Amino acid sequence: MIQDFFRKDLSDFESYNAGKIDYKVRLNANESFNNLGAATRRKLGMVIEDSIYNRYPDAGALQVCNLYAKYAKVESINVMAGNGSDECIQIIAHTFLNTGAKVAIQSPDFSMYGLYTKVAGGIPIEFPLSEDLKLDVEGFITMANREEVKIVFLSNPNNPTGGTITRENIIKIIEGCRCIVVIDEAYFEFYGETIVDKINTYENLIVLRTCSKIGLAAIRLGFLITNNVLMEELKKVKPPYNVNAITQSIGSVVLEEPKIIYKNVERILIERKYLWEKLSCIDGIKLYKAEANFILVEVLNAKLVKEQLLEQSINVRSFTSGVLENCLRITIGSREENDCLLNNITLGNDNNM
Incomplete structure (x- = not known):
């Protein structure tokens, strides 16, 4: 069969x-x-018309990564583009997880952390939020280290609760957990707080961003931001040509005018x-x-x-x-x-x- x-x-x-x-x-x-808006859509129409369809896109999506780096106030070498931030999560899981490796997530949180962990052969360990949907930071750190997890995934703000973890507590988690810590800032624009400025301070920090919540859900464009050491390891797993030429072009037009x-x-x-x-x-x-x-x-x-x-x-x-x-x-x-x-x-x- x-x-x-x-x-x-x-x-x-x-x-x-x-x-x-x-x-x-x-x-x-x-x-x-x-x-x-209509003017932006007309500009996109011209960009799409001028696209080269018989060639592969830029494998590193360099233009759109450079523009997003400027938007996020980081260096372009610290940015990787993905087919939505979902693919960035998948790349992280396949880069660092061996079969049976554990991943710590809060519950509830974005379901794709657990799904991609399982697909990579890992085991998601859920840490429940309190009745008022708050994270016990010290308890979470203790659990992550006790279980010897390889990755922590946390969305901040949280999806689906909308709650947040303070910058002070995010730093506690990064410093306290003996593993890779991924902070998913998919909703950063509506919160205004970020930890992206610490990617070179902490060797275990990865930050995720997406364009899906700010008007570009249709083109599937996300970003992974981290230090040079982790980036080189993640590049080993990233598929070539993972962000298509049309998405790169549309993303570039919008990011050139962040207003x-x-x-x-x-x-x-x-x-x-x-x-x-x-x-x-x-x-x-x-x-x-x-x-x-x-x-x-x-x-x-x-x-x-x-x-x-x-x-x-x-x-x-x-x-x-x-x-x-x-x-x-x-x-x-x-x-x-x-x-x-x-x-x-x-x-x-x-x-x-």
Whole structure:
């Protein structure tokens, strides 16, 4: 049987299902509600028209890495581009994990850390957040060292809670954990705090960034930022030509004019404040302070509320177990999208509170 050739350790895996995308209001995937402006899209059209399609792209994505390095205020030699930050996570796992090696992650956190760990043959060790969704930093460090993990993955701000770990505590983790420490700053733009300035101070530090939350989710462009020693090791595993020419070109156009990003983020932060204030006025909804482009809320019956929203073609992310039971993660939308959600989630809660 052909199944005899399958990996036994992946027998219980389920393929990642991103879900339908044809909902009228999509507030489930932490995308930006802002598309690029008309002038920028026209410029992109010309760049794409002039692209060379019969040749491989720049294997090192040097132009877009140089531009992102300027944006992130680091040296270009410290930046690697990936097919989304997902691929950067995968590269890290395959670079440093042997079969049976352990990885420490907080729970809940971005699911791809555990998935890529398992695909690489590693073992994810989950450290649960407290009831109020905070990380016990000292306990986490103790666990990581006791388990002799090779990698720590932490998103900051956290996805899906929106919570943060202070810079002081991030440094404690980097200094205290005897392993590679990966800080995923996918939501950096909405938080404003970073540890990227410490990549050359700590030999075990890797920082991840992405363009997916700032208006470029469609092109799949992420970045890995680290010191020269780790970078040389990671390059051994990075696939050649992993970022296609069109993505490199589009990313370069936008990064050449970072004001496009700043304006996008500003609009999202305005809407985050608006949505937070409106949700806080609804009885029966508990809000968790968010520093990302989404808000986590807790209701009495998240499954039912989500079903009612779906009936109105409004999609949000729901959770049904663990510390996030009865929580909804709501991506910040446009004013029209946010009002549509507010009108309908109010009805949903009134029926169930």
